[in-house]
Amino acid sequence: MAKQSEIMNFLKQPFPHDTSLGCSIRISRDFGIFVFLFLLVFRPFNMNVLPEQVIWFNCAVFGLVTFVCIFLLDSLLPIFFPDYFKESNWTTGKQIFNVLVVLFCIGVANSLLFRVLFGAQFNWTNFWRAQFITCLVGLLPIAIFTLYRQNIWLRQFRKEAALLQEKLEDKKKVEITETASTPAPQLITFAGDNSNEKLSVEDNHLVYLESASNYVKVFFEKNGRLNYTIIRSTMKKVEEALQDHTMFFRCHRTYIINLDKIESVEGNAQGYKIKITGSEERLPVSRNLNKEFSDRLLAVRPEALS
Known part of the structure; x- marks a missing residue:
């Protein structure tokens, strides 16, 4: 029960959620570039047997699809569901669920790409294979990015707020002693x-x-x-x-x-x-x-x- 309580407290923690256009573009760009470089370096799906120009093209297409999926979901979902995506109500649990939704949508797009780029048949086996590969490539960097972002902002704002609170208390003491x-x-x-x-x-x-x-x-x-x-x-x-x-x-x-x-x-x-x-x-x-x-x-x- 104690373990479940710790998990629930973690999922209910406030999480920073910036729905601005600039933030959406930056996050989409960064993960698009990551996918492009990851595929270019490790060359899965037997891409190393393809001509070099084709390899670069395929990696760029997968990176572009990642960028488009993240950008569209990050930009459009808050418009259609504004109450759900309010930052004041945004938690770690909602962030994790949102990441899973994004990964699933990227996996759907990738399953279509496998058919176009590699001639793979579109069936349930290849669909779930695309989902597995998408999670394998994206889940770890997204998890690291998510936890890093939460911890770095939490430490920053707690430190700044503590300093601000200390100065506020000093200011109140001065005001009490003033005779004006x-x-x-x-x-x-x-x-x-x-x-x-x-x-x-x-x-x-x-x-x-x-x-x-x-x-x-x-x-x-x-x-x-x-x-x-x-x-x-x-x-x-x-x-x-x-x-x-x-x-x-x-x-x-x-x-x-x-x-x-x-x-x-x-x-x-x-x-x-x-x-x-x-x-x-x-x-x-x-x-x-x-x-x-x-x-x-x-x-x-x-x-x-x-």
Whole structure:
């Protein structure tokens, strides 16, 4: 039972999942080149009896098919199944399943290539042979790449988050000892798209905002508890309403946070996770905003965290 629990915990670990076009191209290119070089060096399927030009051509075709399969699956699946491929829900288990799906699709394409390039009959024996060879060639480098990527990002973000948390605690201690008067709260008004829809909240009570399709959830403190109201609006509009209030920062495409309400910063393989006052949810920070988030949170020079 303990072993099963360890396996389940491993499969449920957060895993970095970048669905950007640039990342898809890089990963597809790298594995396409790997397949090309692997076949060119080891020359399986009795390719060494073929003319040199034919060998190069066959290796290039297999590499190109690998590139196309990975790129199409990596680019199209998140479009058709956006909720499933959300990085906030992405785990090691999902990553492993996704890799197996990709390998299966490459195997299907390779079984067709065997018929075209080597004249092999298209039957179940050759189909499963293509699947076996595809897994044999691709499974080990993909497993190494997957584990390396997870571990390197996990160590990086945990280290950075620990440093950031330490500096945040130091900043809070300094603020407690300061005798300067607290600025008077300012009223922020959000105008919804519906007629006469308005919400006014004092800036020191506004905790964070979350995008929800065509609506925005506004979380605020009231009577010592965290409450929220939903207004019909966009993040762009509410961001414009907050532009004169420096304590608010859009840390993610779906979240705007009050930097003064951050209790702690943690790190996992996906990046920074923020603990906000009154909420048990850990809010994400987009990886491309890590530097800006650190500087804004601590009000330090850019080089201070280096």
